[in-house]
Amino acid sequence: MSEQGESVATTQWPGAFWRALRRLAPPDGLLMKTTELACYECDGLPLYRKRPQAVVLPRTRDQVGAILALCARYGVPVVARGAGTGLSGGALPHPEGIVLSLARLNRILALDPGNRVARVEPGVRNIAISEAAAPYGLFYAPDPSSQIACTIGGNVAENAGGVHCLKYGLTTHNVLGLTFFTADGTLHEIGGPTAEGPLDLLALLIGSEGLLGVVVEVTVRLRRKPPAALALLAAFSSVEEAATSVSAVIEAGIVPAGLELMDTLALEGAQAYTGIPYPPGSVAVVLAEVDGDPEGVALDAEVLRAVFARCGAFALEEAEGEADRRRLWLGRKSAFPAMGRIAPDYYCMDGTIPRKALVPVLAGIAERAQAAGLRVANVFHAGDGNLHPLILYDAKAPGALERVERLGGEILDLCLAAGGTITGEHGVGVEKLDGMCAQFTAAELAAFHALKTAFDPDHLLNPGKAVPTPARCVGAGGLHVHGGRLPFAHLERF
Amino acid sequence: MVDCDQGEALAAFVRAAYEQDQALEIVGGGSRRHLGRTPQGATLALSGHRGIVAYEPSEFVVTVRAGTPLAELRAFLAASGQDTLAEIPQFAPASTVGGALAVGLTGPARPYTGSLRDSVLGLSILSGTGQALMFGGRVLKNVAGFDVSRLMIGAFGTLGVLLDVSLRTARVPEREEVIRWEMSWLEARARLRAWEGAYPLTGACYRQRTLYARFAGREARVAAACRALGGERDASGVLAALRDYALPDFSESASLWRVLVPPDAPLTDASATIGWAGAERFRVNAEEASVRAEAARDAGQVMAVWRRDRDAGPWARPGDASLTLMGRIKAALDPRGLLNRGRLYPDW
CATH class of the missing domain: 3.30.465.10 (Uridine Diphospho-n-acetylenolpyruvylglucosamine Reductase; domain 3)
Incomplete structure (x- = not known):
């Protein structure tokens, strides 16, 4: 690095480490300049940013192994990274460590x-596997x-x-x-x-x-690939009816490929964003998709129509072809970026609860939101009870962020009290370390640490993430989005 | 149904054993006691720790104590028109939920309804120091903390004493039919593949030149499958017997091997009983070298369900690096190596 004036000059690691790293990395696979490092400072949760010492981009597994062995020899922390789309800060760099990007190991080795x-x-990108298959x-x-x-x-x-x-x-x-x-x-x-x-x-x-x-x-x-699929959109005049219909669908013995719920605020945002109207008077909608052989799909659809009608749906839309189904799903898939249309900032939660608790927990969220003077949009994976409450706010308003974080903590507490979990799919990362303390006992956290130590005795791999130290246990976390600038805003969100 | 929570007493027992460095053999119904290497240590009886902790039929989740007999659990669920989602082998009437989880076997329904570990949403254990720990939960999606729940399934009780577990349940199908056809394995394999997704297939096996396939679900769909596919109704109970490792040639065997291979792997022994659409092959009284060779050819695995030389263990000794890592995992949860000592490998 001595020959590059703009590289990070201060490092605690000896020159021998850097010389060895330069030998092991491909010629174009070691980034150390400030400008090169900038885009690795965060992942899909840009609230947290740290600059690593270097980013290494190996091309082969042998290089990965050699780089890890080298880092182990010098005690250098390593944060592995894929595309950096994670929503909980799991790929946040360690300021004293390197980022090990696996992005160039991108070959499909065999398809059988x-x-x-x-x-x-x-x-390899997730969708590239399905494309190849x-x-x-x-x-x-x-x-x-x-x-x-x-x-x-x-x-x-x-x-x-x-x-x-x-x-x-x-x-x-x-x-x-x-x-x-x-x-x-x-x-x-x-x-x-x-x-x-x-x-x-x-x-x-x-x-x-x-x-x-x-x-x-x-x-x-x-x-x-299932030969047939059908999507249904059921419109309800209350969130309670919509949430009740979700449980009723599962109780009817249907296993939908997807079962999602959107409330008024989410619908308002999605409609403004996509221009596709929902049935007038919709306070909440439930989206269901069933797939399988044509006969099974037809039978499932019959049950779904009956369940939605029984639960009070006042309008039902159906889509069979791929394009039609996509249109029906569009509002749901763009619901997150659409929030930018109705509020300057939002904060995304990710808890899972038992389905039977949907009605009381949604009511509890609404009640606490009102008490906090904040609006919350709900758009989520209702079928598996995975909530994504989006707390809308304006970061410029004094004290807003603190109120939002307090409400977020209350929402996670509601999820835990209902027998749920603090993260259904976004992971703990750095973001939900505090929530881990509420969900697990000190003995359970100690067991996680012991397992970590079994694999990585010196705690060099992604240190400080996913499992909190006992000392840390305070408060709650969430995904912060400012000015409607969602990281990877062009991606569909669920 | 008996409802008895012995969690506190069991924890005290394990804590005392830890202090005295006393190895423990964990015993539920005792029906799987002949599996794995010869047990060592004082008996830790789980059979009194039984009953349903929580059950919400609409959630399709039941939380049950480990000492509960499987038969009792299934009868309890049947009263609500449900059953466990995974097909769980029952070796004897006394077989418990905990024993089934510790050994981790899944019946012929596995390709269609998932493995036993797939249906575990969470569990609580006693660690080797006697600490009660809970992992996972009762909800379908949960990524908080390492997935210790799945790790416990199939570990032969070497990583923790199972206390209670939350299992996914499913509706009992309206109708169930087993149909058989005589045909070659190659044809049977092709049919099984073609039927997947097209008919409500929920289990199958191939044995003695006969394909047995089970269709279950809605009345109309099962009836349609029966009409379309022909064959003969089978009332021999072969799939249930395969699930419970109770086929006549199995129960009388000195060694029973499971060879796990990619489903397309060629058949090397015409006498094998084949499950999991080709991925699980049972070899009765076969020579170890021959089953290992069969597995090795297709990068597969071998498990001895039981064997003549019992102490050679159910699974082959892994490579040094893996064994070291596994030993460290064991030590993280059972630092003195007291739980089912020697059941899986000689030194732990």
Whole structure:
């Protein structure tokens, strides 16, 4: 770095480390200039920013292993990163460490339609797997909203879900094998043709937010594309009726591919954003999609119509073809960026509750919002009870952020009191460290730390994320969006 | 149904064992006691810790104590028209939920309704120091903390004493039919693949040149499948017997191997019983070398459900790096290596 005047000059790491790193990294794969580092300072949660010492972009798994071994030798923290679309600050750099970008390990290594599996490198984008599988009538099921950009490696780290996980499961249900390095640069291969084994290490790695290992290969399960699908939009004149219909759908024995709810504020924003009107008088709508063979879909649709009518739906829209279904879903998928039309800022929560608690928890949120003098829009994965309350506010108003954070904490408390969790799909990262203290006991957090230590004795991989130290346990967290500037605003959001 | 929470007493027992460095053999109904390596240590009986902790039929989740007999759980759920979502083997009437989870086997429905670990939403355990810990929850989506719940399933009780577990449930189907056809395995495999998604297939196996397929769900759809696919109704109970490892040749065998391979892997032994649409192959009394060779050819795995030389263990010893890592995980949850010592591997 001595030959580059604009590089980060102050570092505690010895010259020998940097010389070795330069040897190991590809010629164009070591970024140290301030300008180059800037875009790695945050992920999809830009409220938190830190500048790393360097960003390394290896091209091969051998390079990844050698870089990790080097960092272990010098005790340098490593933050692995895919596309950086995460919403909880999981890829926030460590100021004394390096960012290890896996984005260039982006090859689909094998696609086996007969056995319905694909072996891919971690930097392959989620949607690229389904695109490669499409000619065989197959797809990769987990579909996080950022799927055109996010990588499978990041999906593994976060145990990513998506709108279809109600029926097809999360990442953990769709990964059969992983190849990963532990912090000391040792390579491990886990999983197998049926993902069974004496200890389910896959379960630990998936959703571990980069704390346990660096994944260099993922074997994913592919599924047959359902031959038929149908989307329904049911309009209700109260949120209670809409929420009740969600439970009624599941109780009727239907497993929809997706089951979503939007309330008045969310509808208002979506309508302003897409220009597609909802049935006049809609206070809340429920969107349901069923897929499968045509006969099964027809039977499911019959049940759905009856359930929605019984629960008080005053209007029903249906869409069968791909384009029509897309149109019906558009308002839902653009609901997050659409919030920018009705408020300067919003703060996104991500709790999950049992479905039976939807009505009381939504009422509780409304009540507390009113008491706090704030508006909350609800647009979420109702079928699996995964709430995304969006607290609307104006950051320029004095004391607004503090009031929002207080309300956010109250909402997470409501989720926990209802028997739920502080994060359904966005992960803990740096954002929900405080919520972890409310959800887990000190002994449970200690068990997480012990597991972390089992994989990474010196705590070099993504240190300080996902599991709080006991000392830290105060307050609550959430996703802050300022001036309607959603990170990756062009991506659809769920 | 018996409702008895012995959590406190069990915790005190484990704490005392920890202080005295006393190894513990965890026993539920005892029906799986012959699986894994020879148990060591004082008996920790879970069979008194039983009953339903919580059940909301509309949520399709039940929280049940580990010592509850599976049969009791299923009868309890049946009263609400439900059953467990995963198909869980029941070795004997006394088989408990905890024992099933510890061994982690799933019946022939696995490709269609998921593995046993897929249906675990959360659980609580006693660590090897006697601390009560809860992981996961009762909701479908939960990414807070490492997924310790799934880790427990199939670990033979070496990582924690299971206290209670939240399991996904499903509706009991309106109608269920098992149909059989005589055909080659290659044809059977092609049919199973073609039927997936097109018919309400919920389980299948291939054995003795016969394909047995179970269709279950709505009356109309099962009837349609029966009409369209022909074959003969089968009332032999072969799929239920396969689920419970109770097929006649299985129960009389000295060694029963599960060979887990990609479903397309060629068949090497015509006498194998095949489940999971080709991915799970049972070899009765086969030579170890031959099953290992079969698995190795397609990067598969072998599990001995039971075997003549019991102490060779259910799973092969992994490579040094993996074994070291697994040993550290074990130590994180059971620092003195007291829980089901030696059940999975000689040194832990």
